[in-house]
Amino acid sequence: MSLAAPPLPETNPLREGLEQERVPDASCLVIFGASGDLTHRKLLPALYSLAHDGLLPAGQTIVGFARPDYTDEAFRADVREACDKFARTRPVDEAIWTNFAKGLFYVRGDFNEPEAYNRLKQKLEECDRSRGTGGRRLYYLAVPPTFFPVISDFLGAEGMVTDPEKGGPYTRVIIEKPFGRDLASAKELNRVAVTTFRERQVFRIDHYLGKETVQNLLVLRFANGIFEPFWNRQYIDHVQLTVAESIGVEKRGGYFDTAGITRDIVQNHMLQLVSLIAMEPPVAFEADAIRDEKVKVIRALRTLPVDRQSEFVVRGQYDDGSVLGDKAAAYKKEVNVPADSRTETCVALKAFIDNWRWADVPFYIRAGKRLPKRVTDISIHFRPAPSPLFRRVQGVHVQQNVLAIRIQPDEGISLKFDSKVPGPTVRSAPVTMEFRYATSFGAEPPEAYERLLLETMLGDSTLFARRDEVEAAWSWLDPLLAAWGKGGDPALYHAGTWGPPEADLLLERDGRRWRRP
Numbered sequence: 019m020s021l022a023a024p025p026l027p028e029t030n031p032l033r034e035g036l037e038q039e040r041v042p043d044a045s046c047l048v049i050f051g052a053s054g055d056l057t058h059r060k061l062l063p064a065l066y067s068l069a070h071d072g073l074l075p076a077g078q079t080i081v082g083f084a085r086p087d088y089t090d091e092a093f094r095a096d097v098r099e100a101c102d103k104f105a106r107t108r109p110v111d112e113a114i115w116t117n118f119a120k121g122l123f124y125v126r127g128d129f130n131e132p133e134a135y136n137r138l139k140q141k142l143e144e145c146d147r148s149r150g151t152g153g154r155r156l157y158y159l160a161v162p163p164t165f166f167p168v169i170s171d172f173l174g175a176e177g178m179v180t181d182p183e184k185g186g187p188y189t190r191v192i193i194e195k196p197f198g199r200d201l202a203s204a205k206e207l208n209r210v211a212v213t214t215f216r217e218r219q220v221f222r223i224d225h226y227l228g229k230e231t232v233q234n235l236l237v238l239r240f241a242n243g244i245f246e247p248f249w250n251r252q253y254i255d256h257v258q259l260t261v262a263e264s265i266g267v268e269k270r271g272g273y274f275d276t277a278g279i280t281r282d283i284v285q286n287h288m289l290q291l292v293s294l295i296a297m298e299p300p301v302a303f304e305a306d307a308i309r310d311e312k313v314k315v316i317r318a319l320r321t322l323p324v325d326r327q328s329e330f331v332v333r334g335q336y337d338d339g340s341v342l343g344d345k346a347a348a349y350k351k352e353v354n355v356p357a358d359s360r361t362e363t364c365v366a367l368k369a370f371i372d373n374w375r376w377a378d379v380p381f382y383i384r385a386g387k388r389l390p391k392r393v394t395d396i397s398i399h400f401r402p403a404p405s406p407l408f409r410r411v412q413g414v415h416v417q418q419n420v421l422a423i424r425i426q427p428d429e430g431i432s433l434k435f436d437s438k439v440p441g442p443t444v445r446s447a448p449v450t451m452e453f454r455y456a457t458s459f460g461a462e463p464p465e466a467y468e469r470l471l472l473e474t475m476l477g478d479s480t481l482f483a484r485r486d487e488v489e490a491a492w493s494w495l496d497p498l499l500a501a502w503g504k505g506g507d508p509a510l511y512h513a514g515t516w517g518p519p520e521a522d523l524l525l526e527r528d529g530r531r532w533r534r535p
């Protein structure tokens with residue numbers, strides 16, 4: 019008997035994966051805040067790319083709702099411009115565009131104008147008749163959270179929300195972060211959301227969960243036999259997570275100054291990454307089974323000892339400097355940022371997950387703006403091998419093996435280990451085994467918003483934050499944020515550096531170093 023090698027795949031595996039997706043039923047997707055930046059840069063281009071890839075159902079309808087006085091035609095021209103500039107699947111294909119544009123409509127209105135909801139309701143009913151959307155509704159609130167209550171109240175009062183318990187066509191609402199700025203405000207937002215909708219109708223977007231590389235964390239951990247046996251405190255020395263951005267706050271100084279990087283990135287994106295890296299295997303590959311395990315991780319985070327901040331946290335703010343060769347001005351000089359701002363643009367913190375698997379394994383987390391480059395990276399640092407064998411061999415230094423998961427850019431995974439340098443003497447040097455998405459799959463992964471929008475149409479909430487996850491994350495950070503609110507200044511760092519030197523000391527004191535991604 020001879021063993022034949024498995025046949026090579028004839029088609030692109032990424033494409034095959036997409037083809038296995040279910041195609042949802044056509045619905046009306048209403049975008050509140052249709053004239054905003056998020057809609058223009060992310061949502062509309064993502065919807066077009068879904069159409070381009072054949073993943074939108076025939077009849078899918080998109081209704082923009084905003085204040086400017088647009089016609090359907092003017093809205094279509096605006097969408098076209100957004101797709102030309104930002105769609106992953108550029109240049110726009112004329113045939114696909116023509117068909118896609120037929121499903122674009124616009125309703126002008128103020129969020130607190132009852133008449134506007136009437137006009138919207140009529141437009142949606144017209145679309146049900148002409149485009150076969152069957153009463154199915156998705157309401158995307160691409161608006162600041164202050165508008166959630168008024169929009170959801172009106173939708174409820176105008177009879178535009180169905181109750182899933184009673185059957186019939188679905189209504190779902192999609193909301194964007196920030197989900198509050200502390201535990202109390204998050205609870206209030208959640209209370210408002212579930213006054214009009216049931217929790218399973220609410221889709222809270224954390225766009226990190228739409229990234230391919232983030233979704234791959236579950237496959238990496240639970241679909242491979244080799245990693246999980248070592249995925250615990252017996253073998254892992256520590257874990258590092260970095261979300262670095264080279265950009266500053268751009269035009270969002272007003273918002274950012276009331277938030278800071280901890281609210282903007284750590285509370286949501288980074289804690290989602292921590293929970294996926296640290297969670298126990300779920301009992302099923304289903305939304306609630308997965309989210310049940312994720313929330314347990316957040317709940318197990320050790321209470322931060324806020325009276326001893328220097329032991330576990332460093333906050334920084336960028337000063338003048340240069341990033342990627344260009345001069346960059348201090349945060350305090352950014353538009354809409356007060357000259358005496360104390361908001362942190364960089365944070366480094368040491369966290370522990372007090373459960374059986376992770377007891378006493380530090381998770382070092384850092385996020386920052388105006389760092390040297392844009393990179394999101396998770397690294398698992400394994401305990402070194404016992405070294406007696408090589409203790410007296412000068413050229414061999416037993417080091418930690420590192421599994422590095424590059425979330426973005428240059429998406430991939432590498433494993434660092436030591437190897438003998440060829441030659442007559444015994445010397446070792448670190449080498450890496452590499453997996454690159456671009457090389458293995460030969461295609462650019464879809465944008466996070468493409469995947470997330472499709473999931474809302476399919477009604478799968480696996481990739482969305484559940485109410486208890488959001489509240490648990492705020493519960494953990496609240497004491498720290500409250501302490502910062504009372505005073506103290508962030509340490510300054512030059513734009514284009516890896517944060518204040520104290521961020522390095524945080525690890526050096528533990529005999530460790532940040533990985534330079």
Ligand code: BG6
Binds near residue numbers: 282283394
């Ligand atoms: C957003 C933050 O949620 O994420 C921004 O509000 C940040 O401040 C952005 O720039 C980063 O997203 P990405 O996908 O570029 O890593």
